[in-house]
Amino acid sequence: xxxxxxxxxxxxxxxxxxxxxxxxxxxxxxxxAKITIIAFESLTCSHCANFHKDVYPQLKNEYIDTGxxxxxxxxxxxDIAAFNASKVSQCRNDGNSNILDSLFLNxxxxxxxxxxxxxxxxxxxxxxxxxxxxxxxxxxxxxxLEDFVLNDRxxxxxxxxxxxxxxxxxxxxxxxxxLNFKNLKKALEKLI
Numbered sequence: 075x076x077x078x079x080x081x082x083x084x085x086x087x088x089x090x091x092x093x094x095x096x097x098x099x100x101x102x103x104x105x106x107a108k109i110t111i112i113a114f115e116s117l118t119c120s121h122c123a124n125f126h127k128d129v130y131p132q133l134k135n136e137y138i139d140t141g142x143x144x145x146x147x148x149x150x151x152x153d154i155a156a157f158n159a160s161k162v163s164q165c166r167n168d169g170n171s172n173i174l175d176s177l178f179l180n181x182x183x184x185x186x187x188x189x190x191x192x193x194x195x196x197x198x199x200x201x202x203x204x205x206x207x208x209x210x211x212x213x214x215x216x217x218x219l220e221d222f223v224l225n226d227r228x229x230x231x232x233x234x235x236x237x238x239x240x241x242x243x244x245x246x247x248x249x250x251x252x253l254n255f256k257n258l259k260k261a262l263e264k265l266i
Contacts, residue, residue, distance in 0.1 A: 097222045098169035102134065103144030109137065109265050111145040112243035114230045116152040117159040117177050118185050119239045125253060126178035132255045137262055147174055149226040150239050155185060155193035158214045160223045162197065165213035176204055 111133075115122040130145075137143040149164075151157035163174040177184070177200075184200035187193040198210050213219065230236035234243050242249040244261055251257040 096167070097164060097218065098167055100147040100163065100171050100174055101144055101169055102147075102171050103138040104141040105144060107138075107141060107144040109143035109262060110245055111143055112148055112234075113145055114148045114150040114226070114234070114236045114239060114241040114243070115178075116150050116156040116239045117163070117174075118151075118153055118156040118181070120181070121253075122240045123178045123181040125240045126175065129253065129255045129258065133258060136259070142266060143262065147171065148230060149223040150230050150236060150241070151223060151227065152239065154190045155187070155197065157220075157223060158190075158194060159184075159197055161216065161219040162201070162208055162210065162213045164219050164222060165208045165216070173206055173208075176206065180204070 113125070115125070133143075133145070138145060149160040151160050159177055163177060166173070180200065183203075184196045185193070186196045194210075194214070201208065201210065227236075230241065234241065234248050240253060242253060242258070245265060249258070249261060251261070
């Protein structure tokens, strides 16, 4: 009986946590697309939210949905609220951008509070109101998700010299123009 309990304990501990190498990156588009766009963003960054509202829909329509490009969303949290929201956006581990999109498009509904606890409370309320079902405490306390999010930020700084959000990388080259669709389109057209 003791061996069964030990086996079950080990089994549940190893299957209930997400391993860093098993965490699926949030990617939209054809995985084999000629153009890879990486977006380093913070979920509390208003400029990032504007990118999702004003630029991303056109980018998705003209380049991602057509198979010419894919976009990988990387985490670059600027504060604890963004850090926790990043972990929540990855928590389902399905590679889907639905939670991330909802957090950006409704940023004003949940980015509130002057303490981490208040920010978490507003985030929980928002998720419930939107019908987004995740185990909030499990998500924000998951060490593997935490490492995944922080490693995105570290890679952004080391590999691409990211120092603000949003920062866009196109085929491993930092996009240094003003971030609007017109400028992004010019850069992408040169790669087609």
